[in-house]
Amino acid sequence: MIVVRRKPIDEILKMVGRHTRVMLVGCNTCAAVSLAGGQKEVDTLIELLSLAASRKGFSVEFSDAILERQCEPEFIEKLDSQGYDAILSLGCGAGVATLAGDNDKPVYPALDTLFIGSAQGFASWQAECSACGSCVLGETCGICPTTRCAKGILNGPCGGVKDGTCELGDRPCAWVEIYDRLESLGRIDDFGKTMPAKDNSISARCCEWDMTKEGDDS
Amino acid sequence: MNLHDALSSGTFAVTSEVGPPKGTDVSEMLASAEILRGRVHALNVTDNQAAVMRLCTLAACIHLKNAGHDAVYQVTCRDRNRLAMQSDLLGAASFGITNVLALTGDHIVVGDHPAAKSVFDYESVQLLETIVDLKGGRDAAGNELHGVPDFTIGAVVTPDAKPFRPQLAKFEKKVRAGATYFQTQAVYDPESFTSFSAYARGLGVKILAGVVVLRSAGMARFMNKNIPGIEVPQALIDQLEASNDPVQTGIEITARFIEQVRSECDGVHVMAVGAEHLVPRILDAAGL
Numbered sequence A: 001m002i003v004v005r006r007k008p009i010d011e012i013l014k015m016v017g018r019h020t021r022v023m024l025v026g027c028n029t030c031a032a033v034s035l036a037g038g039q040k041e042v043d044t045l046i047e048l049l050s051l052a053a054s055r056k057g058f059s060v061e062f063s064d065a066i067l068e069r070q071c072e073p074e075f076i077e078k079l080d081s082q083g084y085d086a087i088l089s090l091g092c093g094a095g096v097a098t099l100a101g102d103n104d105k106p107v108y109p110a111l112d113t114l115f116i117g118s119a120q121g122f123a124s125w126q127a128e129c130s131a132c133g134s135c136v137l138g139e140t141c142g143i144c145p146t147t148r149c150a151k152g153i154l155n156g157p158c159g160g161v162k163d164g165t166c167e168l169g170d171r172p173c174a175w176v177e178i179y180d181r182l183e184s185l186g187r188i189d190d191f192g193k194t195m196p197a198k199d200n201s202i203s204a205r206c207c208e209w210d211m212t213k214e215g216d217d218s
Numbered sequence B: 001m002n003l004h005d006a007l008s009s010g011t012f013a014v015t016s017e018v019g020p021p022k023g024t025d026v027s028e029m030l031a032s033a034e035i036l037r038g039r040v041h042a043l044n045v046t047d048n049q050a051a052v053m054r055l056c057t058l059a060a061c062i063h064l065k066n067a068g069h070d071a072v073y074q075v076t077c078r079d080r081n082r083l084a085m086q087s088d089l090l091g092a093a094s095f096g097i098t099n100v101l102a103l104t105g106d107h108i109v110v111g112d113h114p115a116a117k118s119v120f121d122y123e124s125v126q127l128l129e130t131i132v133d134l135k136g137g138r139d140a141a142g143n144e145l146h147g148v149p150d151f152t153i154g155a156v157v158t159p160d161a162k163p164f165r166p167q168l169a170k171f172e173k174k175v176r177a178g179a180t181y182f183q184t185q186a187v188y189d190p191e192s193f194t195s196f197s198a199y200a201r202g203l204g205v206k207i208l209a210g211v212v213v214l215r216s217a218g219m220a221r222f223m224n225k226n227i228p229g230i231e232v233p234q235a236l237i238d239q240l241e242a243s244n245d246p247v248q249t250g251i252e253i254t255a256r257f258i259e260q261v262r263s264e265c266d267g268v269h270v271m272a273v274g275a276e277h278l279v280p281r282i283l284d285a286a287g288l
Helices: A009-016 A039-055 A093-101 A174-184 A188-192 B003-009 B027-035 B057-066 B082-094 B124-135 B164-177 B190-202 B217-226 B234-242 B246-264 B276-285
Strands: A002-006 A021-027 A061-067 A086-090 A107-109 A111-119 A125-129 B013-018 B042-045 B071-076 B099-103 B152-157 B181-186 B206-212 B267-271
Touching: A009 A039, A009 A086, A009 A107, A021 A039, A039 A061, A039 A086, A086 A093, A093 A107, A174 A188, A174 B164, A188 B164, B003 B013, B003 B152, B013 B027, B013 B206, B013 B276, B027 B057, B027 B276, B042 B057, B057 B071, B057 B082, B071 B082, B082 B124, B099 B124, B124 B152, B124 B164, B152 B164, B181 B190, B181 B267, B190 B206, B190 B246, B206 B246, B217 B234, B234 B246, B246 B267, B246 B276, B267 B276
Parallel strands: A021 A061, A021 A086, A086 A107, B013 B042, B013 B267, B042 B071, B071 B099, B099 B152, B152 B181, B181 B206, B206 B267
Antiparallel strands: A002 A111, A111 A125
């Protein structure tokens, strides 16, 4: 899923504080599961923004809507924003962009989009994928070195690992974990295979993906 | 004798390092190099060490070369992509700077420009392969070079890394990628170092033991706590604690270490870490 985090109230208010009627639009897919864009978070944000706006002497009216998915036009069609002069999206970057492309009103992001990740328990997520367009998870037992290694190293731990922890101190060393998992799966010989540098032209050319335009290479 | 000749003739190699300045005044760097003239085979030049922005390594290497020193051009992958690294390497070779040391590099966020974009287009193993390609007359994309560099290719290893086996596997990749000599992270335990060195030399590469002189018990404890891959034994910390002249004791500890491992490795890399003036005293004490 796409993991998101709400921006600070002051930053949001700077964007929407000068408008008079703002519609907050939640997204019931990733952003809701990220505990940042569901109905509950929309309601909370309206309360926080109303309070902050009145403290600053702004006169803004906030109301709410929820879309099942902000990143798909067929869901966005259902949004009726008549009478509003701005939209505040509680979706990921793709949601904000899709809403903005489909609307003649200004659309602002209430959230920052962090990463593609997995849930690690309540209200905790871990980055798992950088959408690089050339997956190596088959070589690394499902642990992405491009994402989970701070330097995106493809060939083993750097000299910064200390007792299995990354030199940044905020995560386990991805390569120590990959080593352990390869070993437990009886694949330790694979660790010795040198991985070539990433072909970055794949992601550079991946601004869109239209399956209907591609030939069948299967 | 320069580093390449020392390594190829089996002479015990001695290297140290200098750091380029923050700014354009290279006089202090050249003064540090001057004290080591005739004492070392080559001087490493660090590359934005600890992700702190400084005068560029290549320019510093040229200054050293012009002053008659043999420089080791350290190349990290943090700040430059594969085009920039290759063109700088060719530039270095065009000035006759052919000792290179490939490193991945400390992460940007630990340095003085933490908001900068980390590059890491390559890491050390891939960089080594590309340096070998250049030496073979081709760039990383397979294009032919007009004028081919003759590099002496080095890398680094941390013999006391924890855990060790993944580090060892990475070291073996560096050997296969084409590194011919290694400078190690600072090591203090002769037994553990020589066992690593024996294995590594068996793979056909030269090993230069990394040493950092301990100037106080506090420094030793700080390094154990904060520097990855450094293990100062408690007995050494106790010696420094009990000493009336801990700097002299630290020099003696370093000299004793070098004597103990000398026959089991190919050289020593003396890292000054802010005490360049002590390096000649260390070399004196070690009889180098």
